[in-house]
Amino acid sequence: MNDLKKTIILQTTDKSVYDALTNSITKWWTEMFEGSSNEQGETFTIRFGANVFKTLQVEELIPNNKVAWHVTDSLIDIPELKNRTEWINTKIIWEIATQDDKTELRLTHYGLTPQIECYNICQAGWHNFTDSLTEFINTGIGKPFKV
Numbered sequence: 350m351n352d353l354k355k356t357i358i359l360q361t362t363d364k365s366v367y368d369a370l371t372n373s374i375t376k377w378w379t380e381m382f383e384g385s386s387n388e389q390g391e392t393f394t395i396r397f398g399a400n401v402f403k404t405l406q407v408e409e410l411i412p413n414n415k416v417a418w419h420v421t422d423s424l425i426d427i428p429e430l431k432n433r434t435e436w437i438n439t440k441i442i443w444e445i446a447t448q449d450d451k452t453e454l455r456l457t458h459y460g461l462t463p464q465i466e467c468y469n470i471c472q473a474g475w476h477n478f479t480d481s482l483t484e485f486i487n488t489g490i491g492k493p494f495k496v
Contacts, residue, residue: 353458353472355479361486363413363445363452369486370416370443377482377491392421397494400426403436416443425467435465454482 359366369377371387374395384393386407394404402424409417423436439460446453456479461471477492485491 351462353456353461353468353475355456355475357454357456357479357483358448359452359454359483359486360450361452363447365486366445366452366454367413367416369482371410373485375493377485377493378478379494380496381494386418394422398496400424405441408440414445416445417441425470427470429470430466432466435467436461436471 374386374393375382379395379397381396381398382393383396385391386393386405387410389407389410391407392404393407394402396402402422403420404422405418406421407417408419409415418441420436420439420441423434425433425436427433439458442455442457442459444455444457446455456475458471458475461468461475481491481493
């Protein structure tokens with residue numbers, strides 16, 4: 350399958366990247382965050398206004414190396430979509446690797462493929478939020494969704 354993938358090269362440590370993914374989601378993804386994302390088995394919900402939410406379970410954490418989330422519930426209630434729950438049972442995997450003085454971050458969203466209805470919208474969203482993550486890591490200031 351052609352799952353969504355994106356690789357980012359960052360001028361920082363693997364620890365900084367891991368911390369951003371586990372402890373600072375409100376600084377780069379969305380300020381509308383409930384729950385906890387820094388221990389395996391925990392569940393958190395992110396919201397993008399009143400009509401879009403995703404609930405994720407932390408499936409795997411390998412410090413400074415890997416973060417894996419399983420989407421257990423989701424609603425993308427926007428007019429462009431007929432199937433508004435396509436994210437349910439998809440998996441979001443972040444893999445972190447150090448190369449020389451840089452850190453490579455690989456995002457794979459398993460189940461988010463060109464065959465699903467929200468692909469183009471969701472792909473654009475991931476590009477926006479991975480850019481925000483990069484800005485947060487580089488400057489301390491990201492561009493998360495704000496209320």
